[in-house]
Amino acid sequence: MAKLIINETNKLGVIAPEIYGHFSEHLGRCIYGGLFVGEDSDIPNKNGMRTDVVEALKEIKVPLLRWPGGCFADEYHWRDGIGEKSTRKKMVNTHWGGVTEDNSFGTHEYMELCSQLGCKTYVNGNLGSGTVQEMSEWVEYMTFDGVSPMAELRKKNGHEKAWNVDYFGVGNENWGCGGNMTPEYYGNEYRRYQTYVRQYDKDRPVKKICCGANSEDYYWTEDVLKTCFEHVDPNAHGFMDLLSLHYYTLPEGWLPKVSATEFDEELWYKTLWAARHIEDLINRHGAIMDKYDPDKKIGMSVDEWGTWFEVEEGTNPGFLYQQNTMRDALVAGISLNIFNKHCDRVKLACIAQTVNVLQSVLLTEGDKMVKTPTWYAFRLFRDHQGGELLESAVTGAGEAGVSDDKKVPKLTESVSVKDGIMTITISNLSMTDPEELTIQFAEDRAYEVIEARILKGSDVHDRNTFEEPDKVSDATFDGIKANDGKLELKVPAASVILIRVK
Ligand code: AHR
Numbered sequence: 001m002a003k004l005i006i007n008e009t010n011k012l013g014v015i016a017p018e019i020y021g022h023f024s025e026h027l028g029r030c031i032y033g034g035l036f037v038g039e040d041s042d043i044p045n046k047n048g049m050r051t052d053v054v055e056a057l058k059e060i061k062v063p064l065l066r067w068p069g070g071c072f073a074d075e076y077h078w079r080d081g082i083g084e085k086s087t088r089k090k091m092v093n094t095h096w097g098g099v100t101e102d103n104s105f106g107t108h109e110y111m112e113l114c115s116q117l118g119c120k121t122y123v124n125g126n127l128g129s130g131t132v133q134e135m136s137e138w139v140e141y142m143t144f145d146g147v148s149p150m151a152e153l154r155k156k157n158g159h160e161k162a163w164n165v166d167y168f169g170v171g172n173e174n175w176g177c178g179g180n181m182t183p184e185y186y187g188n189e190y191r192r193y194q195t196y197v198r199q200y201d202k203d204r205p206v207k208k209i210c211c212g213a214n215s216e217d218y219y220w221t222e223d224v225l226k227t228c229f230e231h232v233d234p235n236a237h238g239f240m241d242l243l244s245l246h247y248y249t250l251p252e253g254w255l256p257k258v259s260a261t262e263f264d265e266e267l268w269y270k271t272l273w274a275a276r277h278i279e280d281l282i283n284r285h286g287a288i289m290d291k292y293d294p295d296k297k298i299g300m301s302v303d304e305w306g307t308w309f310e311v312e313e314g315t316n317p318g319f320l321y322q323q324n325t326m327r328d329a330l331v332a333g334i335s336l337n338i339f340n341k342h343c344d345r346v347k348l349a350c351i352a353q354t355v356n357v358l359q360s361v362l363l364t365e366g367d368k369m370v371k372t373p374t375w376y377a378f379r380l381f382r383d384h385q386g387g388e389l390l391e392s393a394v395t396g397a398g399e400a401g402v403s404d405d406k407k408v409p410k411l412t413e414s415v416s417v418k419d420g421i422m423t424i425t426i427s428n429l430s431m432t433d434p435e436e437l438t439i440q441f442a443e444d445r446a447y448e449v450i451e452a453r454i455l456k457g458s459d460v461h462d463r464n465t466f467e468e469p470d471k472v473s474d475a476t477f478d479g480i481k482a483n484d485g486k487l488e489l490k491v492p493a494a495s496v497i498l499i500r501v502k
Pocket of ligand 1: 071
């Protein structure tokens with residue numbers, strides 16, 4: 001029998017709400033049709049933003065939205081997306097399907113969306129094909145409240161007050177689509193560009209994000225940090241606030257891409273193993289960061305994560321539109337538990353992407369919208385945001401899997417506390433077997449379960465479609481027995497569980 005031991009007397013740090021962030025790129029139907037339909041659309045909207053989508057995102061308490069890319073960011077010129085819409089420049093979205101980008105969603109629209117969501121902003125700047133001046137002026141346009149050419153331009157375009165830019169990415173994937181740079185070259189460019197990302201309001205600092213590695217590219221992390229920290233006071237505030245890491249769950253590597261909906265047991269475990277691998281990356285990139293930043297002042301920003309499967313049949317391959325099953329919900333459960341447990345270093349993470357792209361939380365088609373199993377996983381985890389991580393460990397659950405090299409721990413968990421209420425999230429990674437679990441607490445007192453919910457399909461391939469939008473959803477879980485200060489339950493196979501305890 002497995003045990004989950006929780007030591008509520010040992011608090012291990014605050015889980016930054018930003019760990020539950022989302023990524024929205026000008027890619028396929030993420031922005032256009034997904035988040036934004038325009039003021040004149042028949043689809044219900046407020047200032048162009050889809051009401052159904054905004055409401056669904058608010059329900060999972062989206063704390064932060066990253067925009068405008070991704071690869072798109074390093075060819076985005078922000079001035080094309082401001083001012084009178086009919087005169088905005090049209091461009092080719094070369095990365096994503098070669099479609100026309102009409103720039104009707106630009107800075108003002110993004111800020112409006114974040115204000116409707118009540119979330120923090122994470123704007124990704126263009127280092128790959130933009131100038132230092134362009135980047136610097138964008139920051140001035142968005143954040144300066146005094147008298148200046150950019151502040152005047154913003155006011156002329158209808159926005160009097162400066163916005164908050166909570167996070168600013170100085171380039172994206174500059175080892176690849178963002179300019180194919182070497183780490184040393186990028187490190188030097190980072191130093192130069194970030195200098196001109198000015199802090200106009202000391203009370204509302206812009207946190208700067210340096211482009212980190214892809215997956216296992218430890219060489220990039222080492223060399224970028226070495227270059228960045230040479231002849232720089234490592235304690236200089238605001239030189240670098242976060243370093244990014246991008247990692248996608250690709251069960252068979254980049255090729256062949258596997259189906260988002262058809263999988264056997266072997267592929268199930270390969271996928272979950274690949275999702276679990278992110279913990280190795282956090283540890284190893286984290287160890288390199290520790291050398292330069294032993295006090296962990298620089299956060300890790302896992303600002304692109306999620307599954308990357310084959311696109312839905314008949315859709316534009318450049319749009320990365322994929323379905324989402326219980327397997328994706330498990331990937332979310334695994335990843336979010338890992339991020340929580342590494343909250344000392346991981347300060348921000350964004351699932352890729354919010355709507356209609358890769359591991360989306362929402363899918364839309366015309367005026368219809370469905371919540372994916374991943375959305376439900378995010379809802380179960382939402383109360384961890386801002387909580388204090390508690391020491392916890394599972395013993396005796398063993399592993400699950402069909403091949404020796406792709407075994408995964410059967411159960412993963414994390415526990416936090418906020419306002420006297422503990423939030424416990426547990427995933428059972430076994431595709432077939434339930435697990436009897438006893439939850440044991442360090443303190444000798446009575447514990448009351450105030451909420452328990454479970455996310456589980458009738459089959460692991462279950463998904464929500466426009467024809468059957470509610471096939472997968474979470475439900476009240478009434479299988480918990482309190483026994484002598486402990487909680488006993490059977491965790492069903494392939495499930496994600498939330499338990500809230502007082
Ligand atoms: O999320 C899709 C793409 O994946 C992003 O544009 C890029 O940053 C990454 O390679």
